[in-house]
Each structure stands twice: as C-alpha cells, then as structure tokens.
Amino acid sequence: MSTPSRKRLMRDFKRLQQDPPAGISGAPQDNNIMLWNAVIFGPDDTPWDGGTFKLTLQFTEDYPNKPPTVRFVSKMFHPNIYADGSICLDILQNQWSPIYDVAAILTSIQSLLCDPNPNSPANSEAARMYSENRREYNRRVREIVEQSWTAE
C-alpha cells in the first residue's frame, strides 16, 4: 500500500542512491520500507577514522511529520549515545522537521560523532572523560572503532 510516508521514503532512498553524502550509506530492508539499515563511517583524521558503525532507522506512518527512531546497532562510546544505542540529538527529538531526509539525518549523526554536545549527556562516563581526559576518551573511541570491524 502506498501511503504519503512510504512515497516520501522512496524519494529519500532515491536521493541517497543518486547523491550519497560522503561517509554514509543506507537502504530499506528488502521487504519493509519502514525499516532501514544504515552505516556511518568514522570521519577521516579523527579518533573515529576507520570505524564502520551500523544503525537502524524505524519509521512510522507519521513520517515525515514525526522523526524515525534511530539506534546504533554497533557498540558505541559517545557522550550523546545511550547504552542501548539510541541517540540524543535535537533534530531526532524536539527540533525535528520534515526538511530532514534520511541523508540529512545520517549526516547529522556523523557530525555528532566528532562534535558531542556535553550539555545533554546520555553516557555520563563518556561525557566526563570527553571533558576531563581527552587522551583516555580517544583511546576508548579507538577501541570502539576496532570492535566495529569484527562485530557482526
């Protein structure tokens, strides 16, 4: 059945295929356009460099008036990412707007990796380490990067 949200998601997918932003990829699951798998590559020249982080995006029929539920499947260590992989990011919560498509969502999450918001910590250990002991923080991030190669 083609609903406004499904039609819109088809266009999101088309744009992602035709004009993919650097370092991200995503596609709906074979039989379900409402559930997407995505990968964000860690930005070059940062502690995240080389990481391949998997996510899922679950959409509802309210999309694009309501944001999808986005969650990291890969284990993460980041001030704004909860233990269950859910993400504390303004545009996925109260600052959501239909101007964001899947490409924009993934790009925003990618830039969140290197640019955490210490004011809304989801992982207090990561937040504290980020501000107090950057060397140790970067070491933990490198661990996560290495785990992202092997985890399935």
Added chain:
Amino acid sequence: MNSDGGGASEEDRPRDDEILAFHHAIRAADAEKLEFVGDKEPLSVLAAEYEAGNPVFRAKVEKLGQTYVAIRRARGDGNCFFRSFMFSYLEHILETRDETEVKRIQKNIEQSKKALIELGYQEFTFEDFLSIFVEQLDSVLPGRESSVDIDQLVEKCRDRYISDYVVMFFRFVTSAEIRKRAEFFEPFILGLSNMNVQQFCKTSVEPMGEESDHVHITALSDALGVPVRVVYLDRSVGADGKNTDVNHHDFLPPDCPTVEMPPVVLLYRPGHYDILYTREVQNLAPVPRVEEPQDLPELKGLQEAKETPVKSIQDANSTQEAIAA
C-alpha cells in the same frame, strides 16, 4: 516611535509567570478538547470568559465588539497562528470567489518554491506539503470538481493530515523568507533570542509546535503577499492609565494592493491566536494605505526596517521567550 495610546510599558504587561500559566492552561485544555479550528462563535463567548476577570480585559472585550462580531478558536498547540491563517485565508477565498487572488498567491507560492531550492532545500522534502495547500486553494473556488462548501472546509481544516501538512508548508515558506532576507530579519531575531538567523529558523520556525510571533507573521505575510491583521487583547492600558482601546497591527506585504480590512484577522492573547470576524461585509474596494496611529510601536519598527527598538519590544521579547520556553 512611542505612541500615546498603544504603548505597553513593563508594568502593564502580565508577569511572565502569569503568561506561562495561561499558556500552559490553554495548551493543556485545548489539546484535549479543541479541534484544530473550532466553530464560529459569537463574540459574547469572550465576554463570558472574562466575566469575573480583569477589568481591563472586560473593557477591551466590550470595545472589541464594536468592530468584530465573532471568533473561531484555534487549538493552542503551538501551531495556532498557522492553522488560523490557513482557515481564515481559505474561508476568505471561499466567500469572495476571488480567482484573481488565487492566481496571485500561486505566483508567490512558485517564488517561495524557487527560494527554497536556491537555499538548498531538496524539492522532495517540501513538495507534498506544497501540493496539499494548492489542493485546498483549488477546492475553495467554485465550479471545481473538488469544490467545497463552508462545512466541508471546516471538516478539511480539522483533518490532521491536511492541517499538519499545510502548517508545515507555511513553516517552509516562512523559513525561506527569513533566510532569503536574513539581513532584514536579523535584528528582530536577535531581539527575540540569542540565535542567529540559521539557528532561529532551525529551532523556532521549521519544527512543528514552535510558537509564532511577529517575525513569523511578517515573513509569511510578505512571502505569500497576504495582509494580516492582529488584534491584541492584553492588559495594557494607555499612558494615562485608563485608555482601554484595543490595539491592532496590520502586517502589509510590500506592493500589495491596499485593503481596508485584511483578509486574515486574528485575535492575539499572550501566547495564542484565534480567528476574528468583522462586523461589516468586507469592503473590497482598495483605499489609500495610511500608517495607522494606533499601531503598536514595537511592531511598527518591523515594517520600517531597522529602527532603534523601544523598550517595550524587549519586554515583549522576554515574554515571547518565556512562552517558548
């Protein structure tokens, strides 16, 4: 910039916590029981609402009755300005059957579309919203396959899908206009918040449920070329401490034909907009445009570009921030 009758000084305004309490109360109550747009009700319902209330409000409600006869409430969910604008404008077209006006606004819609694309918005992210509004425009003209009567228009404007999509379209248009004329809007945005134009659009225009104030109204009115009157019902009194004249401000887009009464007339109470209806059948003949002496000084500045903000605009701004918080 200061006027004798309309200025609202600090002590005239309700305290921020009063506004907040009022705001939360209407939001909570409205979201539960009110349609996106209510039924047309006689203005006497307002008088009843303030029967035991503040004497300034009571006096103003009585004066409101000299010019306006009815009110249609909008749900107080942060989108009330856009929902009121939508209904009020579509109803105006339905009544006037003004095809020329529809052709004119469609040109402005095309301009907004171009602006959005030039600003880097992906067309597919806004085209659904745009086409829903264009469908509604078409349906209020007579002789179309989709033509509606007033009851059907009310029904459509109460439909979540249609109403939310049109609100979102207006938010796109508003954001594009502000970004396109960033230099013009910047001083007013700086007065409202600590944000720059980009941040303001991202956090206070584009998300659903974000309240509107004079920046949003100016931008939407200018972008679509639709004059809007906002009538202010608050506790402010004139400089003599007695004057309870009801202030209003007409948002007149540049180059628009002059009108005696804008097609969209809204009642503003701190934190909320509803639709107002005038006593007379609207006089459609253009009359010379004059600056109205009863204009609120803080809003007049907006039309005259960068005038030094008067103190009252800062008060109004802190109020708005309190509301938005």
